[in-house]
Amino acid sequence: MTEKLRTIEVDGMTLALRITRKRVKNINARLVDGELRVSAPSWVSRADVESAAAELARTLVRRERAREVNRRHDAFELARRVASRFPEPPAVNGAQFSTAQRSRWGSYSVRTGTIRLNAALRTMPAWVLEAVVAHELAHVSHPDHSKAFWRLLRRVCPETDRAQAFLEGVSWLGGAWGSLPPVERGLLGVASDDREPVGQLRLPWAGSSPGGGAERLERGSE
Numbered sequence: 001m002t003e004k005l006r007t008i009e010v011d012g013m014t015l016a017l018r019i020t021r022k023r024v025k026n027i028n029a030r031l032v033d034g035e036l037r038v039s040a041p042s043w044v045s046r047a048d049v050e051s052a053a054a055e056l057a058r059t060l061v062r063r064e065r066a067r068e069v070n071r072r073h074d075a076f077e078l079a080r081r082v083a084s085r086f087p088e089p090p091a092v093n094g095a096q097f098s099t100a101q102r103s104r105w106g107s108y109s110v111r112t113g114t115i116r117l118n119a120a121l122r123t124m125p126a127w128v129l130e131a132v133v134a135h136e137l138a139h140v141s142h143p144d145h146s147k148a149f150w151r152l153l154r155r156v157c158p159e160t161d162r163a164q165a166f167l168e169g170v171s172w173l174g175g176a177w178g179s180l181p182p183v184e185r186g187l188l189g190v191a192s193d194d195r196e197p198v199g200q201l202r203l204p205w206a207g208s209s210p211g212g213g214a215e216r217l218e219r220g221s222e
């Protein structure tokens, strides 16, 4: 019946972790107001409970996030709108954002007529999201990536190639992020804590030569 309180980091979020020893068979977890409540049998080691807790927390946080995204954004409406552009509109019975499919941008089930979209797409421009929906729906007529597939897709979604390139860039950055040196991360536009906004940079030659380096730098950053 021991109970200890500490914190746990999940997807960059900090959760309070409360572990309760109970007469249970498995390790269970619930997420309540930013607190992860874990119950575990007494014979499981503290280390094992904590590593299981981290795993369960990630699942719960992502599930909760998916609920929130779907509450706020109507993917179904978007999917129906995109489907209507097809010469033979595929059946769309449901569409939702998912936080479970990390490696894929979207999927469509012919059996159920439902589309699942990677929730990260919500943070990207709308035309990228629409292109992913169109891509999945085009697979109804062409399961492969044949010439006919691309022809149909470009017809219903003229932004296809641009979206494809955009997503390749996103994937690349996502994969490379952990190994990028801090300066290169800064160059890619992500402000670290100690970085001054470019508009406040005071370079030694600023003011002494109008139209010189500093001014060009400021103008270029707008």
Ligand SMILES: [Zn+2]
Residues within 6 Å of the ligand: 135, 139, 145
């Ligand atoms: Zn495809």
